Amino acid sequence: MAKPDYPIRTERLLLRPFTPADHAALHSWQSRPDVVRYLYGGPRTHEQTAESLALKCSVTWPSEEGQHLALALQRGDEVIGETVLKWHSREHRQGEIGYILHPDHHGRGYATEASRAMLRLAFENLGLHRVTASCDARNEASWRVMERLGMRREAHFRHNEWFKGGWGDEMIYAMLEDEWPG
Numbered sequence: 001m002a003k004p005d006y007p008i009r010t011e012r013l014l015l016r017p018f019t020p021a022d023h024a025a026l027h028s029w030q031s032r033p034d035v036v037r038y039l040y041g042g043p044r045t046h047e048q049t050a051e052s053l054a055l056k057c058s059v060t061w062p063s064e065e066g067q068h069l070a071l072a073l074q075r076g077d078e079v080i081g082e083t084v085l086k087w088h089s090r091e092h093r094q095g096e097i098g099y100i101l102h103p104d105h106h107g108r109g110y111a112t113e114a115s116r117a118m119l120r121l122a123f124e125n126l127g128l129h130r131v132t133a134s135c136d137a138r139n140e141a142s143w144r145v146m147e148r149l150g151m152r153r154e155a156h157f158r159h160n161e162w163f164k165g166g167w168g169d170e171m172i173y174a175m176l177e178d179e180w181p182g
Contacts, residue, residue, distance in 0.1 A: 002125050003061040007074070010113045014074040015083065018056040022072055025079035026053050029102040037164075038136035039100075062087040062126065069121075073101070073114050080105040083114040085122055093129035093177075095122050099145070111145045119149065123180045130176050137169035146173035150181065 007016040018026070027049040029035045036043055044052065056070040065087050073081040081101030088094040097118045099111045115133075122128045133151060135142035147153075151173035159167035 001063075001127060004121060004125055006060075008071070008117050008121075010117050012075060013110060013113055013117075015071040015114060015117055016074060017060040018053060018070060018072050018082075020053065020057065022079050023049060023053055025072070025102075026056075026082070029081065029100060032103070034103060035100065038139045038142070056082075065090045071114075071118075073110060075105070075110070080110065081114070083111075083118050085118050085126070087126065087128075093127060094132070095126065095128045095130075096132045096134070097122065098133060099142075106141065111142075112148045115145060115149055119175065119180060120182070123177050124182065128177065130174055132172060132174045134170055134172045136163070137171045143171045143173065146171075149175070150179065151175045152179075 007014040027044070027046060030044040030049050030052060033043050059067050059069055062069050062085065067087055069085045069087075071083050072079045073083060081099065084098045086096040086098070088096060097115055099115055101111055119131060122131045133146050135146075137143070137156060143153075152175065153171065154174050155170075155172040157170045157172070160170050161168055
């Protein structure tokens, strides 16, 4: 379980731990109704964003199951989004990835690029066996990212939960360590 050297460089991005200076950037997407429409909870206040940021800053590498590593996605001098690696189980070597980008940066492949780096961390640094990702079935852009990563669709749960005033469908994707092209 080797903690990586930060920042992690991809072709166009730097992935790095969040710092308190990232509040304005984080709030720029966490406060938007169009960003949170497929996420639990609603738009965040400045205070709620500060609480979220404190939690993100507290974990720079997951040292125990249940922890979430959130990394800022930086393009040039601007933080444009975040990506997360959740460590679900030590025994079963399971985890989950996720991503959120400010809408100004959608459609350019940044989520795929950042998520590929997170899969590398999951399999090569954390030693996971299986990594999942999930999204609201209506969020086609999100499940298309999972498909571009080479993750396989394992489930389409229909009406599996009451979500924001209606029944929601959920898509589940996964990749095993021996499927990771590394």
